[in-house]
Amino acid sequence: MTKTLILDEDGLRRTVNRLSHEIVEKNKGVDNVVLVGIRTRGEFLAHRIAKKIEEIEHVKIMVGVLDITLYRDDLRGRLDQPELKSSEILFDIRGKTIVLVDDVLFTGRTIRSALNAIMDLGRPAMIQLLVLVDRGHRELPIKADFVGKNVPTSRNVEVKVQMVEVDNEDSVYLIEANGKENG
Amino acid sequence: MKLQSRHLLGLEGMSKEDITLILDTAVSFKEVLDRPIKKVPPLQGKTIVNLFFENSTRTRISFELAERRLSADVVNFAASGSSVSKGETLKDTARNIEAMKIDMVVIRHAASGAPHFLTHVVRSNVINAGDGAHEHPTQALLDMMTLREKYGSLEGLRVCIVGDILHSRVARSNIFGLKTMGAEISVCGPATLIPRSIEQLGVKVYYRLEDIIPHVDALNVLRIQLERQKSGLFPSLREYHRYFGVTKERVDRAPKPITIMHPGPINRDVELSADLADGPHSVILEQVINGEAVRMSVLYLLGTSN
Numbered sequence: 001m002t003k004t005l006i007l008d009e010d011g012l013r014r015t016v017n018r019l020s021h022e023i024v025e026k027n028k029g030v031d032n033v034v035l036v037g038i039r040t041r042g043e044f045l046a047h048r049i050a051k052k053i054e055e056i057e058h059v060k061i062m063v064g065v066l067d068i069t070l071y072r073d074d075l076r077g078r079l080d081q082p083e084l085k086s087s088e089i090l091f092d093i094r095g096k097t098i099v100l101v102d103d104v105l106f107t108g109r110t111i112r113s114a115l116n117a118i119m120d121l122g123r124p125a126m127i128q129l130l131v132l133v134d135r136g137h138r139e140l141p142i143k144a145d146f147v148g149k150n151v152p153t154s155r156n157v158e159v160k161v162q163m164v165e166v167d168n169e170d171s172v173y174l175i176e177a178n179g180k181e182n183g
Numbered sequence: 184m185k186l187q188s189r190h191l192l193g194l195e196g197m198s199k200e201d202i203t204l205i206l207d208t209a210v211s212f213k214e215v216l217d218r219p220i221k222k223v224p225p226l227q228g229k230t231i232v233n234l235f236f237e238n239s240t241r242t243r244i245s246f247e248l249a250e251r252r253l254s255a256d257v258v259n260f261a262a263s264g265s266s267v268s269k270g271e272t273l274k275d276t277a278r279n280i281e282a283m284k285i286d287m288v289v290i291r292h293a294a295s296g297a298p299h300f301l302t303h304v305v306r307s308n309v310i311n312a313g314d315g316a317h318e319h320p321t322q323a324l325l326d327m328m329t330l331r332e333k334y335g336s337l338e339g340l341r342v343c344i345v346g347d348i349l350h351s352r353v354a355r356s357n358i359f360g361l362k363t364m365g366a367e368i369s370v371c372g373p374a375t376l377i378p379r380s381i382e383q384l385g386v387k388v389y390y391r392l393e394d395i396i397p398h399v400d401a402l403n404v405l406r407i408q409l410e411r412q413k414s415g416l417f418p419s420l421r422e423y424h425r426y427f428g429v430t431k432e433r434v435d436r437a438p439k440p441i442t443i444m445h446p447g448p449i450n451r452d453v454e455l456s457a458d459l460a461d462g463p464h465s466v467i468l469e470q471v472i473n474g475e476a477v478r479m480s481v482l483y484l485l486g487t488s489n
Contacts, residue, residue: 067211070215070223070224070225070483071223071224071225075225075487076487080184080185081184081185081484081487081488082184083184084208084211084212084483085211086210086211086214087214088214116224120218120220120222120223121218121219121220122219
């Protein structure tokens with residue numbers, strides 16, 4: 001197993017800062033903008049971005065948390081059921097610009113589920129997508145508006161995002177299984 | 184994470200982990216019920232039949248709503264006016280319905296063990312919606328969810344079940360589930376309506392409400408079936424009310440407020456006084472909404488596990 005560091009603590013912080021500025025720039029302020037993080041790490045990422053935007057713009061920005069379990073297309077046929085948690089979006093999303101936040105963009109299936117989940121909560125004016133790492137290999141026509149880092153990968157490489165809120169450190173690693181191991 | 188069984192027949196023998204998984208998942212579904220669009224897709228393409236051999240509008244509607252909110256297709260079957268009145272056996276009914284490509288069966292039957300029997304004749308997941316005097320697991324799960332919501336944990340909670348324990352599947356399921364979760368259970372009712380060997384289930388028996396009320400956190404008041412009076416198990420409704428009616432006067436003697444639960448439908452001012460049923464410590468309507476959440480949880484966990 002080889003492990004390559006692609007973002008360390010400082011790198012992650014700088015990336016979050018840049019992404020926060022990009023959201024403000026693209027939306028010409030954040031008047032109508034809300035953040036929705038996809039459980040688990042998207043949630044923490046969204047909170048960090050919200051904090052940074054508050055520093056930049058001196059306004060509070062609302063953050064919601066989305067659990068996409070019920071919308072997964074691989075819910076049946078798995079050996080283990082994923083744990084169902086609640087979505088916590090305690091504001092009305094009608095007419096809002098939602099920035100959907102996730103850690104890694106891969107096949108695009110998670111984002112498809114998230115879009116359906118959001119549409120069941122109301123009709124936002126617009127949804128933009130922010131990801132910390134875009135690793136390619138899309139299986140659906142989905143593209144991110146804000147990308148922390150583009151990382152070309154081969155399919156059998158794992159991109160591991162760690163955040164202090166759950167993992168004791170801030171880092172992004174590429175993990176390559178040597179030999180024929182299948183994860 | 185996954186339930187041990189692919190059916191829900193009862194809470195007897197169900198592990199603490201399984202009960203906790205059902206209750207935790209139900210909390211997430213309760214959030215879905217607060218949304219403007221109360222529908223999510225996990226059971227899309229699954230067909231569920233509600234086989235109700237005994238009348239129960241409320242449980243059937245609760246199951247049906249839970250099924251529809253999970254995007255399942257739903258077929259309702261009521262025994263009256265169906266092939267059952269023409270003498271068809273349960274086995275034939277079930278097999279015929281399953282031949283129509285059913286994935287899950289929710290069954291309510293007057294005979295204890297009917298759901299268990301079904302698991303041997305059909306391939307679908309079977310959910311017990313009440314069988315005879317045996318079990319009514321989703322009712323007990325919703326009672327536990329309501330108590331857990333209010334007190335944070337069921338460990339050490341003191342619950343007394345009041346009324347007709349002898350004929351009550353709700354009492355049995357509650358006793359099994361709550362015991363597993365670490366609660367202290369007692370029962371209280373007329374001696375004629377308390378089964379003789381009930382202590383073997385690990386519950387304390389009281390024959391006077393006054394003796395137990397000071398020592399409980401919650402009272403689960405069961406519906407008194409009016410037809411039991413005809414069979415001489417208690418003399419009159421008025422007398423039942425006088426000795427076993429849960430009234431404000433009686434409850435007010437407790438050192439702290441007691442949570443009032445009732446599985447419905449209530450005979451007002453027979454087993455439970457109207458002022459308590461509508462009072463600040465009644466969680467009766469909370470039980471109804473939790474019932475839907477718990478049923479969604481069970482249907483989801485069983486329906487997506489294979």
